[in-house]
Amino acid sequence: MRPCSLTVLSQLSPVSDSALDSAMPSQTLDPYTASVINATGPATTPRVRQVFSSMIAHLHDFLRENKVTVDEWMLGVDMINRIGKMSDERRNEGILVCDVLGVESLVDALTYDLESNDHTKSAIIGPFYRENSPQYPNGASIIQKDLGGDRAVVHGHVKGVDGLPIKGARVEVWHTAPNGLYEQQDPEQPEYNLRGTFFTDDNGYYEFVGLRPTSYPIPFDGPAGDILQLLDRHPYRPGHIHFLVSAPGHRRLITQIFDSEDPYVENDSVFAVKGELVVTFQPSTSEKAPFEVVYDVVLPTSEEVAAYESTKKK
Ligand code: BEZ
Ligand code: FE
Numbered sequence: 135m136r137p138c139s140l141t142v143l144s145q146l147s148p149v150s151d152s153a154l155d156s157a158m159p160s161q162t163l164d165p166y167t168a169s170v171i172n173a174t175g176p177a178t179t180p181r182v183r184q185v186f187s188s189m190i191a192h193l194h195d196f197l198r199e200n201k202v203t204v205d206e207w208m209l210g211v212d213m214i215n216r217i218g219k220m221s222d223e224r225r226n227e228g229i230l231v232c233d234v235l236g237v238e239s240l241v242d243a244l245t246y247d248l249e250s251n252d253h254t255k256s257a258i259i260g261p262f263y264r265e266n267s268p269q270y271p272n273g274a275s276i277i278q279k280d281l282g283g284d285r286a287v288v289h290g291h292v293k294g295v296d297g298l299p300i301k302g303a304r305v306e307v308w309h310t311a312p313n314g315l316y317e318q319q320d321p322e323q324p325e326y327n328l329r330g331t332f333f334t335d336d337n338g339y340y341e342f343v344g345l346r347p348t349s350y351p352i353p354f355d356g357p358a359g360d361i362l363q364l365l366d367r368h369p370y371r372p373g374h375i376h377f378l379v380s381a382p383g384h385r386r387l388i389t390q391i392f393d394s395e396d397p398y399v400e401n402d403s404v405f406a407v408k409g410e411l412v413v414t415f416q417p418s419t420s421e422k423a424p425f426e427v428v429y430d431v432v433l434p435t436s437e438e439v440a441a442y443e444s445t446k447k448k
Contacts (some may be wrong), residue, residue, distance in 0.1 A: 135250035139413035167194040213357045220356045220375065222317050229356035233258065233404035234367070242388075242406075248442040252295050253434045254379075257390040257406045262316040267306055267329035269408065275343035275422075276307065276330035279323060283312035283348065285423035286415055288391075289341035289428040292334045292379060295438055299338025303381035303433070304333045307342060309374065314350025346415050346425050349398045369403050372396035377431065384433040391429055 159256050163171070170186045178186075179436075183441040213231075220227040231365045232238045239259040246256040270276065277285070308314050308329040318322040334340045351369035352360055364445075375391040390406060392399055399407060418426035 136384060140351055153319065154302045157447075163191060164194065165197070167191055168335075169219065170194070170248055173208060176195060178305060180330070213360070217357050227353075227356050227358060229261040230352060230356070231361065232357050232359050233352065236405045239405045246299035246385075248439065249436070250276055250434075250442055251446070252434045254389060255408045255410045257408060257411055258404065259378070259388045260406075262318065263308065263378070264318065264326070264329060266324050267308065267331050269331045269333075270342065272313065272332055272335060272339065273341045273343070273422075274330070274332075275330050277343065277345065278327040278332070281311045281313065281323070283345040284425055285343055286346045287341065287343050287420050287423045288375065288429060289339070290428050291338040292340060292385070292433065292442065293338055293433045295432060295434050299334070299336075300363055300381045300384065300433065301336050301338060303334040303340070303341075303379055303384075303431075304331060305334065305340045305431075306378040307344065308376045309344060309347045310350050312345065312348050315347065319353075343422050344375060347375055349373050351404055370398045370402075371402055371404060372398035374406075379431050379433065381433060384435050385427070385439050387431060387433055389431075391427065426433075 166265065167190060171190050173184055174186065180302045197207075217227045217231055232241075236262075242256055242258050250301055275285075288307070292305065294300055297401070306329075311328060312320070313320065315323070317325065317327040317329065317382055324442060328344060332340045332342055349370050349372050352358065352371060354369040359369065373393040373396045377387070377389050379389075380386040389411060391411055392402075392407050394412045394414045399412060413427050413429055415425040415427050418424055420426060
């Protein structure tokens with residue numbers, strides 16, 4: 135294979151040198167790969183040009199490095215087709231496959247990580263979020279049907295980086311039943327069971343009653359499961375509760391809290407655990423539940439995020 139320099143490529147392409155540099159960090163491109171990238175038309179947006187040029191270059195390198203055969207490529211195409219066929223509003227196999235390959239957690243970090251530890255860390259949303267969960271008063275239970283499990287009071291404050299409470303913040307939470315299923319996966323559970331929307335009070339305080347979450351396997355009867363099996367991996371996620379917290383003027387936070395005593399807390403099949411998100415379920419003094427967790431959420435303002443990002447670019 136004859137490498138071709140970026141100079142040759144730029145003669146063929148209307149792309150500026152700086153766009154090419156950011157699209158393709160490697161110094162040489164195979165002529166065939168260059169010809170595919172240079173088929174891009176002039177009306178393409180700079181971002182699409184950058185992302186696709188880079189993707190084509192990496193994809194071609196991957197195929198060459200691994201000497202991928204037609205039969206192997208067909209297996210890949212078949213997997214992509216099965217991902218599409220299995221997906222609907224109750225199941226998102228595309229996200230699942232990204233998750234087991236560590237893609238969603240990486241994209242989450244690239245999108246939300248700031249060089250600062252003064253705000254709550256994000257974690258992936260996963261495929262089971264549902265909008266419009268029932269709104270409950272602070273302190274209410276999200277358990278609509280008793281399916282066993284240990285109850286837990288989860289409470290804390292939503293604050294700004296300045297430590298001041300954020301009043302009226304919207305706190306959406308969701309988790310699985312003890313059988314490891316979200317309500318939309320399980321005909322035995324009522325609609326929106328174990329999901330709820332709460333608003334913080336004047337002191338930024340929120341509270342709800344849910345269950346101490348249990349570990350569960352991600353659905354492994356499709357391509358994501360096939361990949362886990364091929365890679366000799368288990369499908370379990372450590373017990374966790376999902377949060378989506380939003381407040382005017384602040385960056386929306388999507389995160390999860392993880393039970394420190396869960397056997398999978400250091401071995402999550404979708405690589406979402408961050409140390410700051412691991413919490414301890416303590417024995418509770420409340421008559422509402424035998425366990426409690428105190429979890430404060432800190433949201434940066436949009437201006438604080440912009441300031442961090444501009445420092446990063448310098
Ligand atoms: C979840 O936490 O809901 C989840 C995340 C990734 C894959 C499957 C499930
Ligand atoms: Fe989950």
